[in-house]
Amino acid sequence: MSFLVAFIWSFVLWLVLTAGTNGMLWSTEELIAGAIFAIIVGFSTRNIIGEKTQRFLNPVKWLGFIVYVIGPLFWGMAKANLDVAYRVITGKIKPGIVRVPVDLENDAQYTILSNSITLTPGTLTVDACPEEKALYVHWIYVREEEPKTSEPVAGSFEKWARRLGR
Amino acid sequence: MKSDMGLIVKTMARATIPLIGIFGAYVVSHGHLTPGGGFQGGATIAGAGILFIIAFGLDEAKKRINKNLYSALEGLGGLVFLGAAMLGLGVAFFYNTLWHNGPILNGEPGTLLSAGYLPIMNLAVGLKVYTGLMSAVFAIALFRRWRK
Numbered sequence: 001m002s003f004l005v006a007f008i009w010s011f012v013l014w015l016v017l018t019a020g021t022n023g024m025l026w027s028t029e030e031l032i033a034g035a036i037f038a039i040i041v042g043f044s045t046r047n048i049i050g051e052k053t054q055r056f057l058n059p060v061k062w063l064g065f066i067v068y069v070i071g072p073l074f075w076g077m078a079k080a081n082l083d084v085a086y087r088v089i090t091g092k093i094k095p096g097i098v099r100v101p102v103d104l105e106n107d108a109q110y111t112i113l114s115n116s117i118t119l120t121p122g123t124l125t126v127d128a129c130p131e132e133k134a135l136y137v138h139w140i141y142v143r144e145e146e147p148k149t150s151e152p153v154a155g156s157f158e159k160w161a162r163r164l165g166r
Numbered sequence: 167m168k169s170d171m172g173l174i175v176k177t178m179a180r181a182t183i184p185l186i187g188i189f190g191a192y193v194v195s196h197g198h199l200t201p202g203g204g205f206q207g208g209a210t211i212a213g214a215g216i217l218f219i220i221a222f223g224l225d226e227a228k229k230r231i232n233k234n235l236y237s238a239l240e241g242l243g244g245l246v247f248l249g250a251a252m253l254g255l256g257v258a259f260f261y262n263t264l265w266h267n268g269p270i271l272n273g274e275p276g277t278l279l280s281a282g283y284l285p286i287m288n289l290a291v292g293l294k295v296y297t298g299l300m301s302a303v304f305a306i307a308l309f310r311r312w313r314k
Contacts, residue, residue, distance in 0.1 A: 009181075010188035017192050021278075029278045037191040045184045047230070048218065050177070111177040128173050 005053045007042030014038055050107070061164065068160050073116060076155060080120040087122070087140060096142040097126060100135045100150045102158055109165030110135075113150070116157045123153055170223030179221035186214035194292035198281035204291025211292070212299035219307055231304055236297045243294030250283040250290065 014034035021027040026034075055061070087093055104110055107130070114125040114135060122140040129136070137153055150158040170176070193200075194207030219227045253268075254261030264271045265282025273279040 006184050010184045013185050013188050014192060017189070018196075027277065029273075033195060033278055037195065038188060041184050041187040041191060045187060048180055048183060048222070050180045053180075107173055107177045111174050114174050115178075125174070130173060 001054050002049055002051070003042050003046040005042075005057060006045045006049050007038050008057065009049070010041045010045075011035065011038035055166070056108075064160075064164050068164060072156055072160060073119070076116075076120045076157070080122050084121040084140065092141070094141050095139065096145070097136055097138050098142060098145060098147060098153070100137050100147055100153050102133060102135055102150050104130075104133070104158070104162060104165070106165060109161045112165050113154065113157055113161035116161065117154050120154075170226070171221045175221050179217055183214045183218055186217065187211055190214065190292070190296075194288050195278070195285060197288035198284040199276065199278070204288040205295050207288070208292040208295025209299060211296045212303070215296070215300045216303055219304060224307060227304065227307075231300070233301070236301045240294050240297040240301065243290045243292075243297065246290035247287050247294070250286045253283060 011034055014037065015026065018026060018030045018034065021030045102110075102113065104113065110128045110130060114128050117123050117125045117135070117137060124138040125135055126138050127136040135150070139153065144152050147153060171179075190207045190209075190211035190213075192207075193202035193210055194204055197203030197207065218230075251260050254263030254266075257263065262282040265280075266272075268282065271279050271282055271285060275281070279285075
Protein backbone atom coordinates (compact mmCIF):
# COMPACT_ATOMS: atom_id res chain seq x y z
CA MET A 1 0.00 0.00 0.00
CA SER A 2 2.73 2.47 0.82
CA PHE A 3 4.37 1.48 -2.47
CA LEU A 4 1.26 2.74 -4.23
CA VAL A 5 1.37 6.03 -2.34
CA ALA A 6 5.03 6.61 -3.18
CA PHE A 7 4.35 5.63 -6.80
CA ILE A 8 1.47 8.08 -7.20
CA TRP A 9 3.31 10.86 -5.36
CA SER A 10 6.35 10.59 -7.63
CA PHE A 11 4.35 9.96 -10.82
CA VAL A 12 2.40 13.17 -10.24
CA LEU A 13 5.66 15.14 -10.06
CA TRP A 14 6.83 13.44 -13.26
CA LEU A 15 3.60 14.49 -15.00
CA VAL A 16 4.07 18.06 -13.80
CA LEU A 17 7.68 18.11 -15.06
CA THR A 18 6.98 16.64 -18.49
CA ALA A 19 3.69 18.34 -19.33
CA GLY A 20 3.59 19.77 -22.84
CA THR A 21 5.41 17.01 -24.73
CA ASN A 22 2.34 16.28 -26.88
CA GLY A 23 0.56 19.59 -27.37
CA MET A 24 -0.59 20.46 -23.87
CA LEU A 25 -0.62 16.83 -22.78
CA TRP A 26 1.91 14.00 -22.44
CA SER A 27 3.29 11.80 -25.19
CA THR A 28 2.99 8.04 -24.74
CA GLU A 29 6.71 7.41 -24.36
CA GLU A 30 6.95 10.01 -21.58
CA LEU A 31 4.06 8.34 -19.77
CA ILE A 32 5.65 4.90 -20.03
CA ALA A 33 9.08 6.16 -18.97
CA GLY A 34 7.48 8.05 -16.11
CA ALA A 35 5.64 4.93 -14.96
CA ILE A 36 8.88 2.91 -15.02
CA PHE A 37 10.88 5.52 -13.09
CA ALA A 38 8.02 6.08 -10.64
CA ILE A 39 7.86 2.32 -10.02
CA ILE A 40 11.60 2.31 -9.27
CA VAL A 41 11.38 5.35 -6.98
CA GLY A 42 8.22 4.08 -5.30
CA PHE A 43 9.73 0.66 -4.70
CA SER A 44 12.92 2.06 -3.20
CA THR A 45 11.15 4.59 -0.98
CA ARG A 46 8.16 2.47 0.08
CA ASN A 47 9.58 1.88 3.57
CA ILE A 48 10.49 5.45 4.36
CA ILE A 49 7.42 7.45 3.42
CA GLY A 50 5.77 6.36 6.65
CA GLU A 51 2.79 4.37 7.82
CA LYS A 52 -0.82 5.06 6.92
CA THR A 53 0.08 7.59 4.23
CA GLN A 54 -2.77 6.35 2.05
CA ARG A 55 -5.03 8.73 3.93
CA PHE A 56 -3.46 11.49 1.82
CA LEU A 57 -4.85 9.92 -1.36
CA ASN A 58 -8.30 11.13 -0.36
CA PRO A 59 -9.48 13.87 -2.80
CA VAL A 60 -11.47 15.56 -0.04
CA LYS A 61 -8.17 16.08 1.77
CA TRP A 62 -6.58 17.62 -1.34
CA LEU A 63 -9.50 20.05 -1.53
CA GLY A 64 -8.93 20.82 2.14
CA PHE A 65 -5.24 21.54 1.47
CA ILE A 66 -6.06 23.86 -1.44
CA VAL A 67 -8.67 25.73 0.59
CA TYR A 68 -6.25 25.98 3.52
CA VAL A 69 -3.34 27.30 1.44
CA ILE A 70 -5.21 29.97 -0.49
CA GLY A 71 -7.51 30.85 2.41
CA PRO A 72 -6.28 31.00 6.03
CA LEU A 73 -2.57 30.42 5.35
CA PHE A 74 -2.28 33.10 2.67
CA TRP A 75 -4.31 35.57 4.72
CA GLY A 76 -2.24 34.85 7.82
CA MET A 77 1.00 35.36 5.89
CA ALA A 78 -0.18 38.67 4.41
CA LYS A 79 -1.23 39.98 7.82
CA ALA A 80 1.94 38.80 9.54
CA ASN A 81 4.20 40.31 6.86
CA LEU A 82 2.59 43.71 7.37
CA ASP A 83 2.99 43.28 11.13
CA VAL A 84 6.69 42.50 10.74
CA ALA A 85 7.15 45.49 8.42
CA TYR A 86 5.60 47.63 11.16
CA ARG A 87 8.02 46.17 13.72
CA VAL A 88 11.01 46.74 11.42
CA ILE A 89 10.12 50.43 10.98
CA THR A 90 9.24 51.22 14.60
CA GLY A 91 11.62 48.83 16.32
CA LYS A 92 9.03 47.74 18.89
CA ILE A 93 10.08 44.16 19.55
CA LYS A 94 9.93 41.92 22.61
CA PRO A 95 11.42 38.61 21.53
CA GLY A 96 11.22 35.38 23.46
CA ILE A 97 10.65 31.65 23.23
CA VAL A 98 7.27 30.44 24.48
CA ARG A 99 5.97 26.94 25.09
CA VAL A 100 2.72 26.40 23.21
CA PRO A 101 0.62 23.41 24.28
CA VAL A 102 -1.11 21.77 21.33
CA ASP A 103 -3.57 18.92 21.04
CA LEU A 104 -2.36 16.90 18.05
CA GLU A 105 -1.93 13.17 17.53
CA ASN A 106 0.41 12.34 14.67
CA ASP A 107 3.57 13.52 12.92
CA ALA A 108 1.82 15.01 9.90
CA GLN A 109 -0.30 17.28 12.07
CA TYR A 110 2.77 18.51 13.96
CA THR A 111 4.57 19.14 10.67
CA ILE A 112 1.69 21.07 9.12
CA LEU A 113 1.23 23.22 12.20
CA SER A 114 4.97 23.86 12.67
CA ASN A 115 5.49 24.79 9.04
CA SER A 116 2.48 27.10 9.09
CA ILE A 117 3.80 28.83 12.22
CA THR A 118 7.24 29.20 10.66
CA LEU A 119 5.82 30.50 7.37
CA THR A 120 3.95 33.33 9.07
CA PRO A 121 6.66 35.89 9.89
CA GLY A 122 7.17 36.88 13.49
CA THR A 123 6.82 33.34 14.78
CA LEU A 124 9.35 30.55 14.30
CA THR A 125 9.03 26.98 15.52
CA VAL A 126 12.19 26.00 17.36
CA ASP A 127 11.23 22.50 18.47
CA ALA A 128 8.27 20.16 18.37
CA CYS A 129 7.91 17.81 21.33
CA PRO A 130 5.19 15.23 20.72
CA GLU A 131 5.88 13.50 24.04
CA GLU A 132 4.90 16.60 26.03
CA LYS A 133 2.39 17.74 23.37
CA ALA A 134 3.95 21.16 22.94
CA LEU A 135 5.74 23.34 20.43
CA TYR A 136 8.48 25.79 21.33
CA VAL A 137 7.99 28.95 19.30
CA HIS A 138 10.26 31.94 19.00
CA TRP A 139 8.02 34.98 18.92
CA ILE A 140 9.07 38.44 17.80
CA TYR A 141 6.64 40.20 20.14
CA VAL A 142 5.58 38.07 23.10
CA ARG A 143 2.04 38.96 24.06
CA GLU A 144 1.43 36.03 26.40
CA GLU A 145 4.34 34.39 28.15
CA GLU A 146 2.56 31.12 28.93
CA PRO A 147 -0.28 30.62 26.46
CA LYS A 148 -2.83 27.95 27.36
CA THR A 149 -3.68 27.13 23.72
CA SER A 150 -2.07 27.83 20.35
CA GLU A 151 -4.68 30.48 19.58
CA PRO A 152 -2.64 33.64 20.40
CA VAL A 153 0.38 32.32 18.46
CA ALA A 154 -1.14 30.58 15.46
CA GLY A 155 -4.76 31.66 15.16
CA SER A 156 -6.89 28.94 13.59
CA PHE A 157 -3.96 26.94 12.24
CA GLU A 158 -4.19 24.20 14.87
CA LYS A 159 -7.77 23.39 13.94
CA TRP A 160 -6.79 23.13 10.28
CA ALA A 161 -3.70 21.05 11.00
CA ARG A 162 -5.76 18.63 13.10
CA ARG A 163 -8.25 18.26 10.27
CA LEU A 164 -5.74 17.99 7.40
CA GLY A 165 -3.29 15.59 9.00
CA ARG A 166 -5.86 13.19 10.44
CA MET B 167 24.20 8.32 20.89
CA LYS B 168 21.27 10.06 19.24
CA SER B 169 22.11 10.67 15.62
CA ASP B 170 18.85 11.64 13.98
CA MET B 171 16.83 14.78 13.50
CA GLY B 172 13.59 15.92 15.09
CA LEU B 173 10.08 15.08 14.08
CA ILE B 174 9.54 17.87 11.56
CA VAL B 175 12.71 17.18 9.60
CA LYS B 176 11.87 13.47 9.50
CA THR B 177 8.34 14.01 8.27
CA MET B 178 9.44 16.46 5.61
CA ALA B 179 12.16 14.03 4.54
CA ARG B 180 9.55 11.29 4.20
CA ALA B 181 7.57 13.54 1.87
CA THR B 182 10.45 14.98 -0.17
CA ILE B 183 12.75 11.98 -0.71
CA PRO B 184 10.50 10.44 -3.42
CA LEU B 185 10.18 13.85 -5.07
CA ILE B 186 13.95 14.39 -5.18
CA GLY B 187 14.37 10.88 -6.51
CA ILE B 188 11.91 11.31 -9.36
CA PHE B 189 13.34 14.73 -10.20
CA GLY B 190 16.80 13.20 -10.43
CA ALA B 191 15.40 10.48 -12.70
CA TYR B 192 13.84 13.20 -14.86
CA VAL B 193 17.16 15.04 -15.17
CA VAL B 194 18.97 11.80 -16.05
CA SER B 195 16.46 10.54 -18.59
CA HIS B 196 16.10 13.92 -20.34
CA GLY B 197 19.85 14.48 -20.52
CA HIS B 198 19.74 14.70 -24.32
CA LEU B 199 16.85 17.20 -24.33
CA THR B 200 17.22 19.55 -21.38
CA PRO B 201 20.14 20.83 -19.27
CA GLY B 202 21.51 18.19 -16.97
CA GLY B 203 22.40 14.60 -17.65
CA GLY B 204 23.94 11.62 -15.99
CA PHE B 205 26.23 13.29 -13.48
CA GLN B 206 23.83 16.06 -12.49
CA GLY B 207 20.87 13.73 -12.09
CA GLY B 208 22.91 11.13 -10.25
CA ALA B 209 24.19 13.76 -7.84
CA THR B 210 20.59 14.95 -7.32
CA ILE B 211 19.46 11.44 -6.40
CA ALA B 212 22.49 11.09 -4.15
CA GLY B 213 21.23 14.26 -2.45
CA ALA B 214 18.02 12.38 -1.60
CA GLY B 215 20.11 9.54 -0.17
CA ILE B 216 22.21 11.94 1.90
CA LEU B 217 19.00 13.54 3.16
CA PHE B 218 17.90 10.05 4.21
CA ILE B 219 21.15 9.40 6.09
CA ILE B 220 21.08 12.79 7.85
CA ALA B 221 17.37 12.85 8.71
CA PHE B 222 16.96 9.28 9.91
CA GLY B 223 20.37 8.66 11.39
CA LEU B 224 23.08 6.11 10.88
CA ASP B 225 21.36 3.21 12.64
CA GLU B 226 18.40 3.38 10.29
CA ALA B 227 20.69 3.82 7.27
CA LYS B 228 22.75 0.77 8.26
CA LYS B 229 19.62 -1.35 8.05
CA ARG B 230 18.65 -0.06 4.60
CA ILE B 231 21.93 0.41 2.72
CA ASN B 232 23.51 -2.75 1.41
CA LYS B 233 27.21 -2.39 0.61
CA ASN B 234 27.32 -5.27 -1.86
CA LEU B 235 24.29 -4.07 -3.78
CA TYR B 236 25.69 -0.57 -4.19
CA SER B 237 29.09 -1.90 -5.21
CA ALA B 238 27.53 -4.21 -7.80
CA LEU B 239 25.28 -1.49 -9.20
CA GLU B 240 28.22 0.88 -9.58
CA GLY B 241 30.06 -1.72 -11.61
CA LEU B 242 26.94 -2.38 -13.64
CA GLY B 243 26.66 1.31 -14.54
CA GLY B 244 30.20 1.34 -15.88
CA LEU B 245 29.61 -1.86 -17.83
CA VAL B 246 26.43 -0.57 -19.45
CA PHE B 247 28.27 2.58 -20.52
CA LEU B 248 31.01 0.47 -22.08
CA GLY B 249 28.45 -1.81 -23.72
CA ALA B 250 26.64 1.14 -25.31
CA ALA B 251 29.96 2.47 -26.56
CA MET B 252 30.82 -0.88 -28.16
CA LEU B 253 27.48 -1.29 -29.99
CA GLY B 254 28.85 0.20 -33.21
CA LEU B 255 32.23 -1.46 -33.02
CA GLY B 256 31.87 -2.61 -36.63
CA VAL B 257 32.54 0.98 -37.72
CA ALA B 258 34.37 2.56 -34.81
CA PHE B 259 34.43 2.69 -31.03
CA PHE B 260 31.66 5.04 -29.79
CA TYR B 261 30.00 4.93 -33.25
CA ASN B 262 26.35 5.84 -32.66
CA THR B 263 24.85 2.97 -34.61
CA LEU B 264 21.54 3.11 -32.74
CA TRP B 265 20.94 6.57 -34.12
CA HIS B 266 22.04 5.83 -37.70
CA ASN B 267 20.36 2.49 -38.29
CA GLY B 268 19.29 1.05 -34.94
CA PRO B 269 15.89 -0.46 -34.17
CA ILE B 270 15.07 1.85 -31.23
CA LEU B 271 16.10 5.25 -29.90
CA ASN B 272 16.17 6.81 -33.37
CA GLY B 273 12.92 8.77 -33.12
CA GLU B 274 12.39 12.33 -34.20
CA PRO B 275 14.89 14.70 -32.55
CA GLY B 276 13.37 16.39 -29.53
CA THR B 277 11.38 13.41 -28.34
CA LEU B 278 12.38 11.13 -25.48
CA LEU B 279 13.40 8.11 -27.59
CA SER B 280 15.95 9.84 -29.80
CA ALA B 281 19.70 10.51 -29.80
CA GLY B 282 20.82 6.90 -30.11
CA TYR B 283 22.91 5.60 -27.22
CA LEU B 284 22.87 8.87 -25.26
CA PRO B 285 19.87 8.01 -23.01
CA ILE B 286 21.41 4.61 -22.23
CA MET B 287 24.72 6.23 -21.35
CA ASN B 288 23.01 8.90 -19.26
CA LEU B 289 21.14 6.24 -17.29
CA ALA B 290 24.35 4.28 -16.78
CA VAL B 291 26.29 7.33 -15.63
CA GLY B 292 23.41 8.35 -13.38
CA LEU B 293 23.34 4.94 -11.73
CA LYS B 294 27.10 4.93 -11.31
CA VAL B 295 27.26 8.44 -9.88
CA TYR B 296 24.38 7.80 -7.48
CA THR B 297 25.73 4.55 -6.09
CA GLY B 298 29.30 5.84 -6.02
CA LEU B 299 28.46 9.04 -4.17
CA MET B 300 26.17 7.22 -1.76
CA SER B 301 28.81 4.59 -0.97
CA ALA B 302 31.44 7.27 -0.42
CA VAL B 303 29.24 9.44 1.81
CA PHE B 304 27.97 6.47 3.78
CA ALA B 305 31.49 5.15 4.32
CA ILE B 306 32.63 8.58 5.54
CA ALA B 307 29.58 8.79 7.84
CA LEU B 308 30.41 5.40 9.34
CA PHE B 309 33.97 6.47 10.11
CA ARG B 310 33.56 7.77 13.67
CA ARG B 311 36.62 7.81 15.82
CA TRP B 312 36.96 11.44 16.86
CA ARG B 313 38.10 10.85 20.43
CA LYS B 314 40.60 8.02 20.02
